[in-house]
Amino acid sequence: MLTYRKAATASLLFPPAGIPAMYHSLEAGRLAREGDVEGARTAGGKARDWSWYAVGVGLTVYVIAFLLFILFNNHGAVRVVFFGWSILTNGKAWHSMLKGFWINIQVFFITEIIVLVWALVVAIVRLLPGKACRPIRMLATLYVDIFRGIPAILVVYLVGLGFLQAKVPLVGDLSDNQYVILALSLTYGAYVSEVYRAGIESVHWSQVAAARSLGLSYTQSLRHVVVPQAVRRVIPPLLNDFIGLQKDTAIISVIGVLDVVNRARFINNAKGTLAAYSMAALLFLAVTIPFTRWLEWLQKRSQNRMQGGH
Amino acid sequence: MAFLEIRDVHKRFGPAHILRGISLDVELHQVVCLIGASGSGKSTLLRCINALEVIDGGVINLDGDRCSGQGIDVDALRQEIGIVFQSFNLFPHMTVLDNITLAPRKVLRLPAAEAEDRAMQLLTRIGLAEKAKDYPDRLSGGQQQRVAIVRALAMEPRLMLLDEITSALDPELVAEVLNIVRDLARDGMTMMLATHEMHFAKEVSSKVCFLHEGVILEEGPPEQIFGDPTEERTQAFLKRIIDAGRL
Numbered sequence: 050m051l052t053y054r055k056a057a058t059a060s061l062l063f064p065p066a067g068i069p070a071m072y073h074s075l076e077a078g079r080l081a082r083e084g085d086v087e088g089a090r091t092a093g094g095k096a097r098d099w100s101w102y103a104v105g106v107g108l109t110v111y112v113i114a115f116l117l118f119i120l121f122n123n124h125g126a127v128r129v130v131f132f133g134w135s136i137l138t139n140g141k142a143w144h145s146m147l148k149g150f151w152i153n154i155q156v157f158f159i160t161e162i163i164v165l166v167w168a169l170v171v172a173i174v175r176l177l178p179g180k181a182c183r184p185i186r187m188l189a190t191l192y193v194d195i196f197r198g199i200p201a202i203l204v205v206y207l208v209g210l211g212f213l214q215a216k217v218p219l220v221g222d223l224s225d226n227q228y229v230i231l232a233l234s235l236t237y238g239a240y241v242s243e244v245y246r247a248g249i250e251s252v253h254w255s256q257v258a259a260a261r262s263l264g265l266s267y268t269q270s271l272r273h274v275v276v277p278q279a280v281r282r283v284i285p286p287l288l289n290d291f292i293g294l295q296k297d298t299a300i301i302s303v304i305g306v307l308d309v310v311n312r313a314r315f316i317n318n319a320k321g322t323l324a325a326y327s328m329a330a331l332l333f334l335a336v337t338i339p340f341t342r343w344l345e346w347l348q349k350r351s352q353n354r355m356q357g358g359h
Numbered sequence: 360m361a362f363l364e365i366r367d368v369h370k371r372f373g374p375a376h377i378l379r380g381i382s383l384d385v386e387l388h389q390v391v392c393l394i395g396a397s398g399s400g401k402s403t404l405l406r407c408i409n410a411l412e413v414i415d416g417g418v419i420n421l422d423g424d425r426c427s428g429q430g431i432d433v434d435a436l437r438q439e440i441g442i443v444f445q446s447f448n449l450f451p452h453m454t455v456l457d458n459i460t461l462a463p464r465k466v467l468r469l470p471a472a473e474a475e476d477r478a479m480q481l482l483t484r485i486g487l488a489e490k491a492k493d494y495p496d497r498l499s500g501g502q503q504q505r506v507a508i509v510r511a512l513a514m515e516p517r518l519m520l521l522d523e524i525t526s527a528l529d530p531e532l533v534a535e536v537l538n539i540v541r542d543l544a545r546d547g548m549t550m551m552l553a554t555h556e557m558h559f560a561k562e563v564s565s566k567v568c569f570l571h572e573g574v575i576l577e578e579g580p581p582e583q584i585f586g587d588p589t590e591e592r593t594q595a596f597l598k599r600i601i602d603a604g605r606l
């Protein structure tokens with residue numbers, strides 16, 4: 050009997066759930082022999098449930114046990130290196146780290162707002178119709194190709210250090226933070242414009258036909274009909290890109306901004322452990338996880354408000 | 360000079376020659392029905408009239424003004440011509456009311472209050488006033504199509520194009536939509552409709568055109584087209600319709 054074999058495997062995998070699985074599957078067999086079909090089915094169902102518990106709970110227990118083993122192996126070396134209490138409980142260290150992290154947060158928020166607008170502009174330019182707009186379409190395409198193709202860290206170096214050295218007009222005299230915002234906006238603007246473009250193109254052409262047939266111009270159709278639908282659709286991929294951006298703010302440390310990463314490095318140099326990096330990691334998690342959940346919630350809400358459509 | 364003049368219109372999609380010399384006059388207050396097999400070019404013709412498609416030859420004049428080809432203001436033209444599609448094409452992210460008031464507000468620049476008043480009057484007339492704040496996905500197909508008609512009417516067009524507006528509807532919802540069209544016809548709206556509802560075409564139309572492979576093979580008053588078609592192909596088409604139990 051199939052449940053019997055599964056239950057036996059479950060018992061081997063994780064006895065606390067596997068043994069009840071075994072019991073119910075034996076019970077199912079007995080009831081089946083006695084002709085109690087319904088009872089056998091119920092018992093079989095219970096056996097299956099317990100077998101799944103053996104997998105779901107059992108594997109979790111083993112993974113956690115393995116992690117604990119790593120953590121406390123070798124007299125807790127891993128724990129000491131990554132989670133040194135003397136630093137994790139040091140108020141001054143936290144204070145310094147938070148001050149650094151605040152810079153990351155600021156850079157993130159300002160960049161995100163710039164990117165949201167700038168990327169939409171680029172996406173719309175790339176979708177401008179007609180021959181007349183061809184040169185500017187190509188320019189936008191070139192921009193996207195270039196900045197999607199260069200690693201963000203190189204853009205930060207080139208923009209952050211180069212613009213200052215070369216005294217580039219308009220942007221030759223900005224603060225480090227502003228350069229970083231500029232660099233990340235250029236890089237992420239290219240990514241996000243592609244997200245927008247996919248979203249805009251996913252709005253069915255019949256929506257444009259309907260808008261144009263009412264006398265709305267191309268721009269008005271985009272503005273009132275296509276873009277609002279596209280934006281709702283691109284929230285999930287945007288979410289991914291912005292979590293990426295949030296983390297990539299750590300790149301600003303390479304041009305010497307006193308952000309959370311550089312502060313962690315100072316603390317580690319002084320104390321000789323990596324715990325400050327763990328603190329930085331925890332700070333990032335404290336933002337990215339709620340941020341993800343919040344955006345998921347937003348997305349659900351807008352889905353509830355607008356179902357269907359094509 | 361007819362209100363809408365279509366002269367020798369050609370339309371190609373790549374190598375496919377879809378409209379092959381269509382000529383047709385529509386007088387003010389006339390209702391002209393286009394019938395013909397699927398793929399004969401009914402939708403394409405309607406889309407050419409309000410410049411959703413660019414024609415490759417011929418001219419189209421609306422009230423004496425050329426409305427096809429280079430250099431025409433399509434946005435201005437489309438304010439005069441309303442079109443309703445088979446698939447409703449309501450804007451899913453807007454309420455019914457916003458669907459209707461969008462163009463009056465943005466194109467005609469009516470104040471929001473005035474546009475809403477007008478929309479509510481139209482909605483009341485079709486019995487959907489209480490749906491004004493709903494999103495389209497909460498409405499039945501018939502209700503959505505009625506809203507789509509009202510959305511086009513809100514621009515106060517002088518010509519309405521209806522492209523198989525009941526073809527996507529469950530049979531029991533067809534009547535509620537056709538009733539509106541019937542009212543419009545009675546009020547003197549100039550209309551061109553592509554339809555498979557032959558009973559309805561017979562009832563409302565001033566003229567019926569049978570399209571076949573991109574040409575108008577036969578046109579005439581409904582009594583003649585449905586009662587005594589001269590062309591063999593028209594006879595064959597109508598026979599298929601009758602066999603399908605639709606006439």
Ligand SMILES: Nc1ncnc2c1ncn2[C@@H]1O[C@H](COP(=O)(O)OP(=O)(O)O)[C@@H](O)[C@H]1O
Pocket residue numbers: 372375377395396397398399400401402403404553
């Ligand atoms: N955008 C298009 N591109 C290519 N072919 C098209 C396009 N639109 C319509 N056609 C073709 O034109 C022909 C007529 O289509 P249509 O006007 O929709 O016919 P009807 O409305 O009478 O069913 C069909 O063969 C269809 O495949």
Ligand SMILES: [Mg+2]
Pocket residue numbers: 401402403522523553
């Ligand atoms: Mg059609």
